[in-house]
Amino acid sequence: MEKVTIATVAERAGVSRQTVSNVINTPEVVRAETRERVREAITSLGYRVNQAARQMRTGRSRLIAVRIEPGSDGINGSVLDRFLHGLTDAATLAGYRVMLYTAADDDHEIATYDDLLTAHDLDGFVLTSTHHGDPRTSWLAARDVPFVTFGRPWGAPDTHSWVDVDNAAGTAAATRHLIEAGHRRIGFLGWPAGSGVGDSRRTGWESTMTDAGLTLSAVAAVDGVDAGADAAARFDSAITAVVCASDSLALGALRARPDCAVIGFDDTAVAAAIGLTSVSQPLTEAAARCMDMLTELLDGRAPATPTQLLLPPSLVVRPPRRR
Amino acid sequence: MEKVTIATVAERAGVSRQTVSNVINTPEVVRAETRERVREAITSLGYRVNQAARQMRTGRSRLIAVRIEPGSDGINGSVLDRFLHGLTDAATLAGYRVMLYTAADDDHEIATYDDLLTAHDLDGFVLTSTHHGDPRTSWLAARDVPFVTFGRPWGAPDTHSWVDVDNAAGTAAATRHLIEAGHRRIGFLGWPAGSGVGDSRRTGWESTMTDAGLTLSAVAAVDGVDAGADAAARFDSAITAVVCASDSLALGALRARPDCAVIGFDDTAVAAAIGLTSVSQPLTEAAARCMDMLTELLDGRAPATPTQLLLPPSLVVRPPRRR
DNA sequence: TTGTACGCGTTATCAT
DNA sequence: ATGATAACGCGTACAA
Numbered sequence: 001m002e003k004v005t006i007a008t009v010a011e012r013a014g015v016s017r018q019t020v021s022n023v024i025n026t027p028e029v030v031r032a033e034t035r036e037r038v039r040e041a042i043t044s045l046g047y048r049v050n051q052a053a054r055q056m057r058t059g060r061s062r063l064i065a066v067r068i069e070p071g072s073d074g075i076n077g078s079v080l081d082r083f084l085h086g087l088t089d090a091a092t093l094a095g096y097r098v099m100l101y102t103a104a105d106d107d108h109e110i111a112t113y114d115d116l117l118t119a120h121d122l123d124g125f126v127l128t129s130t131h132h133g134d135p136r137t138s139w140l141a142a143r144d145v146p147f148v149t150f151g152r153p154w155g156a157p158d159t160h161s162w163v164d165v166d167n168a169a170g171t172a173a174a175t176r177h178l179i180e181a182g183h184r185r186i187g188f189l190g191w192p193a194g195s196g197v198g199d200s201r202r203t204g205w206e207s208t209m210t211d212a213g214l215t216l217s218a219v220a221a222v223d224g225v226d227a228g229a230d231a232a233a234r235f236d237s238a239i240t241a242v243v244c245a246s247d248s249l250a251l252g253a254l255r256a257r258p259d260c261a262v263i264g265f266d267d268t269a270v271a272a273a274i275g276l277t278s279v280s281q282p283l284t285e286a287a288a289r290c291m292d293m294l295t296e297l298l299d300g301r302a303p304a305t306p307t308q309l310l311l312p313p314s315l316v317v318r319p320p321r322r323r
Numbered sequence: 324m325e326k327v328t329i330a331t332v333a334e335r336a337g338v339s340r341q342t343v344s345n346v347i348n349t350p351e352v353v354r355a356e357t358r359e360r361v362r363e364a365i366t367s368l369g370y371r372v373n374q375a376a377r378q379m380r381t382g383r384s385r386l387i388a389v390r391i392e393p394g395s396d397g398i399n400g401s402v403l404d405r406f407l408h409g410l411t412d413a414a415t416l417a418g419y420r421v422m423l424y425t426a427a428d429d430d431h432e433i434a435t436y437d438d439l440l441t442a443h444d445l446d447g448f449v450l451t452s453t454h455h456g457d458p459r460t461s462w463l464a465a466r467d468v469p470f471v472t473f474g475r476p477w478g479a480p481d482t483h484s485w486v487d488v489d490n491a492a493g494t495a496a497a498t499r500h501l502i503e504a505g506h507r508r509i510g511f512l513g514w515p516a517g518s519g520v521g522d523s524r525r526t527g528w529e530s531t532m533t534d535a536g537l538t539l540s541a542v543a544a545v546d547g548v549d550a551g552a553d554a555a556a557r558f559d560s561a562i563t564a565v566v567c568a569s570d571s572l573a574l575g576a577l578r579a580r581p582d583c584a585v586i587g588f589d590d591t592a593v594a595a596a597i598g599l600t601s602v603s604q605p606l607t608e609a610a611a612r613c614m615d616m617l618t619e620l621l622d623g624r625a626p627a628t629p630t631q632l633l634l635p636p637s638l639v640v641r642p643p644r645r646r
Numbered sequence: 647t648t649g650t651a652c653g654c655g656t657t658a659t660c661a662t
Numbered sequence: 663a664t665g666a667t668a669a670c671g672c673g674t675a676c677a678a
Contacts, residue, residue, distance in 0.1 A: 016666050048441040053654035055375040056671050081404040088423045100411045100421040118371040251596050270593050273574050339648050376672035379653050
């Protein structure tokens, strides 16, 4: 099992190393016949480019990086994991590999960018969990590092490409579903105001209710089953259904108000397991579109203005059953 | 922001490039005074090694690879995700980065090894989901590629280092807990025989029951809530408690036998959410130990014989509540 | 502590 | 239009 380099291939095919390189990178400049001969040599020898050597010359690594949440557990943590799965698949298809990193906060994350860029020549980043006052995007933009975010730039101008899920459309669909089922007193159990995602989810419910001429009644809680149950207990007793900002909250609502119809958000494993109707984010699709946008940037064929894409979620309706 | 290479540092410190390299890699061969001067130059210039250049010379990338399950979703999928989180942290601490890949089956995975090794000079692998007749370990071993498995080499000799969780101890603890609570008719709801993990989990229950002189009653189902419910319905009606091989099955058992005490396995988010007592795997610990073993191999300071480590799981007891 | 060759692919230049 | 030659990128192994 000798080491196969571009020189081995060149010798076998009876051409120069340069020609082999051309066949790999710019095949159109090589005569068809030569090209074929070289390609045969490549496959018969099982040649593969040495990424380190290529990278040293080109400064590009064909590597992208994504953060993995440190201790992410709990019900909703799985959402980003599912996104990560999709991204790995999409990256592989596009000829990139995914490198993971963890970061305790935005500053650590930026320090990690610096390290990954200088030490590993990372080609690009996919950012998740965007939030108000996010310093990461401006840091990357200032250095002309290609990146895409999964999540809108909350409270900042759309100066980069992003993909997001239309949270408001999700809760709107949930609310409509309940209205069609005959419910009139539909509460909303959400997070404290201030988070972009949470506020959007509330908006979808609120506008749908208002359009239908129905009365609003909302309570808020930090995410979690217990907090959700406590909050749900504060709804006025006329409520017959609840739209929730997460499956965790939905679980709490179910416990506090077993008489109510409840709809969750994220369609987590918990929802599937207990037969909870929930809004499902198209995470695989989102990951694929992020990768599309990123490869456009990396290949220099990105449109002049950044692209924004808002994907519609879907409502996964599960028949109520005795719990 | 000029590009800072080892030459820049050498010039600033008034030494040769080689000395800078020595300070970085074998500081003990450099006189203390010189070492300090070089270190100052490194920090003041913000120098970082170019991994590609280093890699080209050493053939090592300081990269390890782990598979991420393709569409892994559902209740139990999160287990490997949690392991992955821990591994990323541990790898970072050890100065390695984690590269992800997906693979549809063992053959694809082996093809990916080949690619990662030749193209990216991957230093090592952490394998998960070991199983009977696993072809991956022998492929890697035949090529002297450093690797560690999270999971025993089921049905094969212990020729490599591995970390695993003592599944039998987990179900044994669950069973003892139920016995202490006064239960005598304790059933086991597991997977079909043949999977190493599933068989271990059954063994822990079985031996504990036998030691206590209690009667055995077990049913099996493929993993899943519905299948678990169907299977649990087949228990004889005298059963008052059920030990399950997974939280999914436990959920099924709860549905089919709401009168029974049920204990699950894996302590997933679902268990936490619905207050299900479950056996918890020390996944962060397992990941850290895997990384320890792998770095030993990579640094050439591994013991002559491979290391095996069986970690004890813990029982997370949750008070029963009305469901 | 230093000089120098080396790893491997790509870019630039030159020859046909 | 094709192909060959040479230089280059950056850190490290080895000998001096």
